[in-house]
Amino acid sequence: METLFSAALGLLVAAGVYLTLRPRLFSVLLGLTLLSYAVNLFLLASGGLLAGRVPLTDQPPPWPDPLPQALILTAIVISFGMTAFLIVLALRAVAEKGHDHVEGREEEGGR
Amino acid sequence: MNLLLVAPLLVPLAGGVLALLVRRPAAERAVGVGSALALLAVAVALFTVALEQGYATSQMGEWPVPYGITLVLDRLAATMLLVTAVLAVAVTLNSLGGADTRGRHFHALVQFQLLGVNGAFLTGDLxxxxxxxxxLLIASYALLMHGARPERTVATVHVMVLNLLGSTLFLVAVGCIYSAAGSLNLADLAERAAALPADREGLWRAGAWLLVVVFALKAALLPLGFWLPSAYAAADGTVAALFAILTKVGVVAILRTGTLLFGDVGLEPVVLALAIATLALGAIGMMAARRLAQLAAYAVVLSVGTLLIAVGLSTQASVAAAVYYLMQGTVATAGLFLIAERVGLLRGASADRLVPAGEIRGRLALPLAFLVTAIAIAGLPPFGGFIAKIALLDAAADAGRAAWVFPVVLLTTLAAIVALARAGSLLFWKSASGVGRDEPPGRVAGATAAGLGIGTLVLAASPLVFYAGAAMDHAHATAAQLLDPAAYVRAVHAGDPTREEP
Structure with missing residues (x-):
């Protein structure tokens, strides 16, 4: 499971970083979203990976760590709010400039 | 549970919500000013608590130590709360001249920003x-857009994307540190860091470095600081003045985690080297600036560089210099932003661009305020900047880093003097000789508000000059407290309601 998990994480981060470095705000937005998914998974792993177990019950140990899940919940809410704000901001930039290039200007010959 | 410690969070939260609820602009202003003044009262009360007791802690809901939400007040946090509150009062008063009506919900956003800043200073949990x-970031994005202009949208997008990446890295760092040490409470982490198993050492270090990268991004340390000048120069002057505290949040976070958790990680030499580069960039930027607001933005970079040199030297004397400089540098750069805004309004079409233009008629107070602020920023006697720089150079000599720190600090001081003198003579002297290209507006409203705002800052900085000895003693005591992490841990445990033995 660890191998699969870390491979998925690496793929998400790679895709996220690539998209964030693109010149269009739309791709940047998608990239940031992918990165926030990746980081949530990473937080989940930071408490140790344990399949099929439930925390905070009278099951015998080993128990999975419940704290990372609380952290992830907070992180999801925050990144949701930030993404919403960034989308509105990007729409405003498009309305003002007519395009969504991150530098605020179209380059010549640029796509 | 010490409720006074929650007040710096509750006052701006209540103020922000109220400011959103009231409909009339006058009522919104009253809420903004009232809340800022209440915050100042709370900050003064907490400052006296910190002076008397050293530490005050609070466990929310009386949970035992590593579990609940911990708030810790020490001398550094109390000092920063006081600086923030002073800035809040100055900015709010200054905005009454009309800056708050250029966009919507100015006062509410300022209050939410203060909530974030105060929380960052007080929290005892990563x-x-x-x-x-x-x-504080989401409030700052909205404030950056305040009085929307097209260049602000692009600047805000850049700042926001960068900070979202920063937040992602912060979470990765939190994950690393949690899996290395199994806790996120700062006091608990400080204890666990000492007894870390050898196989967790790498994760711990990775987390530490990532955290410093994130804080360096917030503090605008080179090479992560290029976003700052364009963003701050694009922002409304009143907003930029408030933002003067934001970089300091990053610096304080580096100082706090560096002294408490990462003493063995070896961050200091890297921070020192980058801080020297940052200082040089700030000075070059000040020389190259074409607008007074741009110059002020690079002055922020300059102050971050100076501060982090002091942090990077990491001796008690240098940290004391940093604490002293935190107090005076924040206030001085904020003042320069307010002055830039006022100058821009008074000069009409040529705004705050550093070109000769029409005379700023019949005003002595504004040039005088500029003179005082410029001297404070450049670090000439008799103001606080000079005292801080002397203390810094002294500390550098004692730490054996004089060869690196002396030339850079002295040369950048010279560059800052040249840049500020040039700006001052262009704005206030050449203007007077009548080389004007545009007719300045006859009367500009908001003189009283601007006077109150800038006056508050000058008044607040004056104790640093008139009671420099006492202020320096306080800075030394703060540094001593910071460099004694064991006392921090003891203080947090002493505030634990479930603790058994005394």
Whole structure:
């Protein structure tokens, strides 16, 4: 499971970083979203990976760590709010400039 | 549970919500000013608590120590709360001249920003630090857009994307540190860091470095600081003045985690080298600036560089210099932003661009305020900047880093003097000789508000000059407290309601 998990994480981060470095705000937005998914998974792993177990019950140990899940919940809410704000901001930039290039200007010959 | 410690969070929260609820602009202003003044009263009260007791802690809901939400007040936090409150009062008063009506919900956003800043200074928990960072960031994005102009949209997008990446890295750092040490409470982490198993050492170090990268991004340390000048120069002057505290949040976070948790990680030499580069960039930027607001933005970079040199030297004397400089540098750069805004309004079409233009008629107070602020920023006697720089150079000599720190600090001081003198003579002297290209507006409203705002800052900085000895003693005591992490841990445990033995 660890191998699969870390491979998925690496793929998400790679895709996220690539998209964030693109010149269009739309791709940047998608990239940031992918990165926030990746980081949530990473937080989940930071408490140790344990399949099929439930925390905070009278099951015998080993128990999975419940704290990372609380952290992830907070992180999801925050990144949701930030993404919403960034989308509105990007729409405003498009309305003002007519395009969504991150530098605020179209380059010549640029796509 | 010490409720006074929650007041710096509750006052701006209540103020922000109220400011959103009231409909009339006059009522909104009253809420903004009232809340800022209440915050100042709370900050003064907490400052006296910190002076008397050294530490005050609070466990929310009386949970035992590593579990609940911990708030810790020490001398550094109390000092920063006081600086923030002073800035809040100055900015709010200054905005009454009309800056708050250029966009919507100015006062509410300022209050939410203050909530985040105060929380970041008080929190005793790494994850809550993240949350408070996000609170102050989202308020700062909205404030950056205040009085929307097209260049502000692009600047805000850039700042926002960068900070979202920063937040992502922060979470990765939190994950690393949690899996290395199994806790996020700062006091608990400080204890666990000492007894870390050898196989967790790498994760711990990775987390530490990532955290410093994130804080360096917030503090605008080179090479992560290029976003700052364009963003701050694009922002409304009143907003930029408030933002003067934001970089300091990053610096304080580096100082706090560096002294408490990462003493063995070896961050200091890297921070020192980058800080020297940052200082040089700030001075070059000040020389190259074409607008007074741009110059002020590079002055922020300059002050961050100076501060982090002091942090990077990491001796008690240098940290004391940093604490002293935190107090005076924040206030001085904020003042320069307010002055830039006022100058821009008074000169009409040529705004705050550093070109000769029409005379700024019949005003002595504004040039005088500029003179005082410029001297404070450049670090000439008799103001606080000079005292801080002397203390810094002294500390550098004692730490054996004089060969690196002396030339850079002295040369950048010279560059800052040249840049500020040039700006001052262009704005206030050449203007007077009548080389004007545009007719300045006859009367500009908001003189009283601007006077009150800038006056508050000058008044607040004056104790640093007139009671420099006492202020320096306080800075030394703060540094001594910071460099004694064991006392921090003891203080947090002493505030634990479930603790058995005394």
């Amino acid at each position: 994850f809550n630090l993240f949350v408070f960072f996000e609170v």
